[in-house]
Amino acid sequence: MNAASPAPRRARVRAPELTGKGGWLNTGGEQLTLAGLRGKIVILDFWTFCCINCLHVLDELRELEEKHRDTVVVVGVHSPKFVHEADHRSVVDAVERYQVHHPVLDDPELATWKQYAVRAWPTLVVVDPEGYVVAQHAGEGHAHAIARLVEELEAEHGAKGTLRRGDGPYVAPEPVAGDLRFPGKALVLPGGNLLVSDSTRHALVELAPDGESVVRRIGSGERGLADGPAEAARFSEPQGLALLPDGTVVVADTVNHALRTYDPATGLVATVAGTGRQWWQGSPTDGPAREVDLSSPWDVAWFDGRVWIAMAGVHQLWTYDPAAGTVAVAAGTTNEGLVDGPAGQAWFAQPSGLAAAGERLWVADSETSALRWIEKDGEGYAVRTAVGTGLFDFGHRDGAAGQALLQHPLGVTALPDGSVAVCDTYNHALRRYDPAAGEVTTLATDLREPSDAVLVDDDIVVVESARHRLTRLRLPEEAVRVEAVAHRTQREATAVAGGKLLLDVVFQAPAGQKLDTRYGPSTRLLVSSTPPELLAEGAGQGSDLRRELVLADGVAEGVLHVSAMAASCDDDPANEYPACHVHQQDWGVPVRVVPGGAERLPLVLAGLDG
Known part of the structure; x- marks a missing residue:
């Protein structure tokens, strides 16, 4: 009987450390590190308190936090849009106002945001008990998918002995008396x-x-x-x-x-x-109020x-x-x-x-x-x-x-x-x-x-x-x-010309590697926009990392959502089973259509070793 084929190797990217000049909230003064959280499933919630979608995600996470409180640590990474949101006192107020019951890192200069290549509010990143990034989701509505992933990680790392159960690092602040609160x-x-x-x-x-x-x-x-x-x-x-x-x-x-x-x-x-229940696209927009x-x-x-x-x-x-x-x-x-x-x-x-x-x-x-x-x-x-x-x-x-x-x-x-x-x-x-x-x-x-x-x-x-x-x-x-x-805003819009826009995702395989074309195209590009009407042509999935987009007339601004993937393998002809690596990144790029704006939008897909 032939030996079973080895399972595809999943890229393993070490999660960058959590840094922010504003310091930590809801930890009783402790400065958390990912090393200190090893053994826990960590969910990083990149949010800012002005953003209604971020507030929706806070509510979505409550049930998951409660159900998996002995294995999961949610860490809010506050990443401001408005100047006011970069003020530490305002972040302290927001954490209490919205009853955030997990540790929060105040990152006024977006240091951790940049390390994780986050491009949109909100974004959720899942880090496994060994400290590797295993998922990243932008937007709201991902709680069920993350809950399934958490259960898989609990089973996998429970069997390996790398899962650490017990209380997390959250320390509730002292309650404050008064007739009104926010x-x-x-x-x-x-x-x-x-x-x-x-x-x-x-x-x-x-x-x-x-x-x-x-x-x-x-x-x-x-x-x-x-x-x-x-x-x-x-x-x-x-x-x-x-x-x-x-x-x-x-x-x-x-x-x-x-x-x-x-x-x-x-x-x-x-x-x-x-x-x-919260309204979602496709739900009725009129009818009996209840x-x-x-x-x-x-x-x-x-x-x-x-x-x-x-x-x-x-x-x-x-x-x-x-x-x-x-x-x-x-x-x-x-x-x-x-x-x-x-x-x-x-x-x-x-x-x-x-x-x-x-x-x-x-x-x-x-x-x-x-x-x-x-x-x-x-x-x-x-x-x-x-x-x-x-x-x-x-x-x-x-x-x-x-x-x-x-x-x-x-x-x-x-x-x-x-x-x-x-x-x-x-x-x-x-x-x-x-x-x-x-x-x-x-x-x-x-x-x-x-x-x-x-x-x-x-x-x-x-x-x-x-x-x-x-x-x-x-x-x-x-x-x-x-x-x-x-x-x-720190998330400034890119000025682009109307009409044709060349989207150019730039990727170069790391030294000693080459694109893996053994089983077909080794790259993938997925493009969409908010609003959808921003793109007259160019939305959808394809294998070429360069694509000509056509911006619709009459839509002055919006966000281009770009997801790119490239697979590379070790370039060693003598190695029958070269190690392969997947490089993937998502962007949300705010654009504003102006006369004389850019006709090419370059995005760099980093070649990270897995």
């Missing part, structure tokens, strides 16, 4: 009291008009999805609040992917929209006879009709970016704040650092932009709206004179846009991550989320001027 949104109830979403404690809090004295708490404080009386109901990181004409309150129950109602008269909480999945609703507002929903998780605005009991998409395509026009063709990027004012619905579009609005347009609606230019420009600059800059705003409030106040969250400021003058000014600074504001008499009450309080300010007659600062 409050999100607020509204004024008809009697003058203030209702606040106490997001991190999974509850609502009713405060007296002074904004400090607690009248009642709504919700048990335990994460969950449960209706009933105020003391028994459960929420999961609730955010937006809107008062309906009948006096009930609609709540954007963000991590439950649901809309809830709270009746101040009876104290009862009920679910009116959503299934508790039968359609939602995705991270972040704010709600009553406008034009319906509840409008800032559906941050899919970059759209939806509506909920309480009379009909239905939901439907109202604006946005799910493509992420800044495109105005008819509502059905517009693009948003994580809309997070809403405010109705007459015939306009104002929108804080956080990831484009933009202030936008919805208005009637014939039989439908149109989307317009007041401040902001796209995904990659942000800062703190006053003046003419066309050149003014914000940084990840989360809240917007209509003012009596027709202007709007913007909670410019990552600038720690309250800004004002005056449509009549077309100018942006600064009303107040030194606010810690303001996320919403409401009018009370002649004052504006600001939700200072990271100071865990409401702050009352007098609306000044003139804005406070601050020094202009402009930024671009």
Whole structure:
């Protein structure tokens, strides 16, 4: 009988060490190393706290962390996009705000991000108990695949004796007392009291008009999805609040992917929209409200006879009709970016704040650092932009709206004179846009991550989320001027020419190796884009590492997703069984189409020895 053929040899790439100038959180002061984690299955979660997809992944990982707590260590590698996210204190706040119950490395200069050749938020990397990278996944929705891989690794390394069971290095921080913890949104109830979403404690809090004295708490404080009386109901990181004409309150129950109602008269909480499951591409986008999945609703507002929903998780605005009991998409395509026009063709990027004012619905579009609005347009609606230019420009600059800059705003409030106040969250400021003058000014600074504001008499009450309080300010007659600062994200877009673009993945086999062509092509190239409409030609899989792409007319920016693989073997004719190696890398390349931009996009596929 012939001997069995040897199993294909899997490339083994040693995982780079974890380094970051910000240091470690949730470890009790210990500085972790991969060597110290040897024997554990390590899942590296490259995330940044502005990113809704990253927040989805945090939620996806909770069950896996709990089920495999004696074999798996999840390590968050915080890799900032915005300047504010590179501030260590902000990372500390985010880890508590989103209840991250695993060690986190603060990597403000993206050192570990670069070592692992990460190109997109979020990205998950799996390291086996012997310290080798065995999988890398960009985006969300990979929890089930990783769970299967974890079970395989447990069996393999359990049999080899290289799996170490026992408690991981997570050390919970000391709990902090206080009536509010990272409050999100607020509204004024008809009697003058203030209702606040106490997001991190999974509850609502009713405060007296002074904004400090607690009248009642709504919700048990335990994460969950449960209706009933105020003391028994459960929420999961609730955010937006809107008062309906009948006096009930609609709540954007963000991590439950649901809309809830709270009746101040009876104290009862009920679910009116959503299934508790996250919406995915291909799912229904309209129908009976309790039968359609939602995705991270972040704010709600009553406008034009319906509840409008800032559906941050899919970059759209939806509506909920309480009379009909239905939901439907109202604006946005799910493509992420800044495109105005008819509502059905517009693009948003994580809309997070809403405010109705007459015939306009104002929108804080956080990831484009933009202030936008919805208005009637014939039989439908149109989307317009007041401040902001796209995904990659942000800062703190006053003046003419066309050149003014914000940084990840989360809240917007209509003012009596027709202007709007913007909670410019990552600038720690309250800004004002005056449509009549077309100018942006600064009303107040030194606010810690303001996320919403409401009018009370002649004052504006600001939700200072990271100071865990409401702050009352007098609306000044003139804005406070601050020094202009402009930024671009560290993940800068590549300027490319329209039309034809040559994608050139450059690969050279390491010394002493050659491409392995014994069984057919030794290279593979897979190309796609976000939005898909960015590519008129060139998407799909092929074996050539050079490909001519054609960018579609009318799409100004997007992300090219490129996955390349090459197989090489030792170049030794005397060796009957040469060692072979697989070199693979994925890229997410933001591109912006500009006149005179590059006509060739080179990407280097590193030749790493396995």
